[in-house]
């Protein structure tokens with residue numbers, strides 16, 4: 001459908017969500033001007049880099065869209081005030097990490113960036129502005145945003161340069177998964193738009209209708225939309241913890257987790273997706289969103305519900321500890337002075353994102369046992385690996401290599417923690433030759449050819465099998 005919307009869109013936050021989402025909107029709505037702003041100048045410079053391989057976010061298909069739209073109707077800038085002022089629609093896509101201190105520490109989201117974004121919008125916007133929550137947020141955050149914006153409306157009634165400032169708040173959560181973001185955005189299962197102002201909901205629906213089948217657009221009230229995002233992530237994470245809990249039982253009983261996953265997944269009520277056992281879920285969303293849900297339940301006195309969901313996170317942590325422990329057990333109960341190669345540092349394949357990656361916790365467990373680690377990841381740069389091991393106890397025992405072979409040089413074991421496709425076709429024979437014997441491979445993603453490695457001479461452990 002041809003789009004004649006002619007709207008000016010601003011997105012605050014040029015991260016993993018804001019960048020790809022706005023690129024896809026710009027591509028599909030050539031009549032809209034899309035300005036992505038961020039207070040991080042380094043990030044904006046990277047988005048504006050001529051060399052497209054240097055974009056701050058690696059996503060298959062993203063470079064092509066940037067090449068097509070950047071400088072035409074898609075702009076990346078640090079000029080926050082100016083772009084807020086001219087926008088008809090503002091997406092808030094800033095990060096909302098779990099609070100480290102104070103009320104709700106360890107569970108609740110820190111909304112300071114949301115609050116400061118709302119205050120900036122209140123200060124600089126003009127006329128009628130639709131403000132869209134894109135970041136995943138605790139239920140009722142829209143209320144906070146509303147309060148900040150409406151107090152400014154009142155404040156500005158008498159302000160000469162802010163005549164007629166009005167707002168509508170919409171919740172439009174993002175369901176993209178990293179690594180497949182462009183495809184998820186281009187072909188979403190659904191688009192969720194929550195709000196109480198029909199005109200604004202219709203306008204945002206029209207933007208999405210430029211490329212999404214109208215039947216896939218679901219409209220709800222604000223609170224259902226906010227809650228649905230948390231619940232979707234909680235259900236997805238719950239499946240991973242469920243299959244991971246069964247992986248341990250498979251190892252104990254001689255069953256095979258892949259066979260079990262296949263057998264249960266063919267039941268159409270269960271479905272095949274999200275049944276891949278591994279070292280536990282990572283990423284910026286799952287843990288944070290479940291902890292938010294837990295906090296919300298406790299706040300409303302629903303302690304049993306809170307405990308139920310918290311177990312999903314507990315099993316995830318347990319799976320990581322379990323993997324670390326069995327590596328230690330198989331390497332004769334001690335790692336002191338042993339070299340281990342860690343293959344994979346991103347939280348899953350096809351992304352350079354390391355947030356909450358299982359590699360971080362598992363590596364720290366091994367370092368605490370005295371191991372020396374040498375990392376290799378095809379997309380994560382050295383700086384982003386080393387930053388996780390800044391503490392003195394780790395610093396001298398961590399190296400990063402630019403190839404799998406170099407990381408494995410002299411190692412006693414290799415741990416595969418991310419399922420990068422290139423790991424399957426490595427020259428495993430050569431790798432075996434450069435390692436100390438007995439040479440172990442621990443495949444926590446169940447992605448390698450076990451028999452082939454055994455034939456080469458490796459000792460091999462794969463998750464959920466015997």
Ligand code: UDX
Nearest residue numbers: 013014015016017018038039040093094095113135136
């Ligand atoms: C995500 C999602 O928006 C949220 O739903 C998820 O729960 C975690 O964060 P993401 O794009 O993955 O966002 O985060 P990130 O890559 O950290 O990007 C956020 C960007 O916002 C950063 O570049 C940061 O500099 C920017 N920012 C933050 C601002 O521009 N202004 C602020 O006030 C705060």
Ligand code: UDX
Nearest residue numbers: 174175176177178274275276278281282283285347348
């Ligand atoms: C997730 C949601 O899928 C997405 O809808 C939401 O918007 C943001 O959070 P993301 O974190 O990017 O997306 O990746 P996802 O593919 O869901 O994977 C999350 C973690 O679960 C990864 O560490 C992945 O390795 C793990 N995972 C996923 C499994 O261990 N097994 C599976 O079967 C699927």
